[in-house]
Amino acid sequence: MRSFNDEHNDRSSAAAIRPLGLGAFLGSLSALLRGTLASWIKTNGTPSNSDGLFHSREGYDLNLYNGFPRLYIGSDAVTSIAPVNSGVWTHIAVARSGKDLAIYVNGLKTGSGAWEAGTFTVDGVGKTAAGGLNGALDEVRVYKRSLSALEINNLIQSSAIQSNTKTTPIVALDKDFTLAARTLITRTPPTNADGLFRGGAADLNFYGGAPRLYNGITDAVVSNTTVSPNKWAHVAVTRSSKKLTMYLNGVQTGTGTWDGTFALDQIGSGLAGQLQGTIAAVDIETRALSSAEVKAAAGVGSNAFYVPQDSSGTCGPKTQNGACPK
Structure with missing residues (x-):
């Protein structure tokens, strides 16, 4: 035995x-x-x-x-x-x-x-x-x-x-979905080479520092707010029917439409390169999270979130977009 x-x-x-x-x-x-x-x-x-x-x-x-x-x-x-x-x-x-x-x-x-x-x-x-x-x-x-x-x-x-x-696609998101994660990008400034998720010919990246879902032809949805380097940010994209909604730190920052398939095959990479930085709290859903659920996941308001310090543990609680203490 x-x-x-x-x-x-x-x-x-x-x-x-x-x-x-x-x-x-x-x-x-x-x-x-x-x-x-x-x-x-x-x-x-x-x-x-x-x-x-x-x-x-x-x-x-x-x-x-x-x-x-x-x-x-x-x-x-x-x-x-x-x-x-x-x-x-x-x-x-x-x-x-x-x-x-x-x-x-x-x-x-x-x-x-x-x-x-x-x-x-x-x-x-x-x-x-x-x-x-x-x-x-x-x-x-x-x-x-x-x-x-x-x-x-x-x-x-x-x-x-x-x-x-x-x-090989991990999962083909062809209907409603949510892509969400916390990230700290060390590249200054963040660019489209900082890919959060790749899905076949599409990706979720940071073009000019602004989170965007690129469908292989055009920008399906772009955030009207950029992320700052070396600061934690929560990014989420939801799709309900054809409607796309972009969130940054729990706040809606863009909308668009797209009915194509996001054939998810990589995390931390995009079409133009790999993300320079750290990713945590990855959440992939085959449904569109509500704005309240995204806000809760981002830890906005009274629900301060924890962000990873290194592979051994976490630091926090932190307010939104806060840097991890040394």
Whole structure:
């Protein structure tokens, strides 16, 4: 029997892990504990619920139902809105803190859910109740704590896998959506090379310091207010039907229209380059947040927000657009 104080890492430097039926206790994610399951996966055929990352002694699975990662506990406890593409290395993680569940695809939070009670005792990797994985896993990890989004992204950035997922859409936003994040740009002044999100031929960047959604042909929506270098700012774009609304620090600063698809494939990059600075609190939604929700996310007014100081923690609370103290 194998148990863990914090982390278990099954990683083969010579070859990716093939489906395993371990028949041994690997780690327990109980309702009273925090926990994280994470792994890279590449399927050989069309992904299905037979393609599993983790199986539990209780009969539960982390699998790919019709290509969409999900944690199945007799019903779907949490499901990703972003699918996995065949033949492409993709990083998947599920984090649990108390009853709250979050699922991540390539470091992006793509779903949330709740599990009131129950235990996921890992006893198989690369298998499910429906069958075995047709593909490979690598850098399999089980933690007895809930990793933050930053820690999950650090797993990806430090990975030895040369993934081509950066050119594969994480999720195609073809209807209502929200793109939001906090950012501190160190380039003076910020330019269109500072990309916040890239989506195929479109991106969200800072042209002349003003946040704008460029649809590949023209500016679909532009903020009438610019961001300042070396100061934290919250930027959000929502789309309801065809209407686009731009927000800066919780305040509406522009409107426009566009009915095209934002095929999100990169964060922190745009068509003209990579953002110089830091991004935090990324939020991607397949609905348009209300102005009140955007304002709350920006921490305007009585809800002062926390901004990251470094990889080890946060600083704050801060008022809007405040710089992180040393």
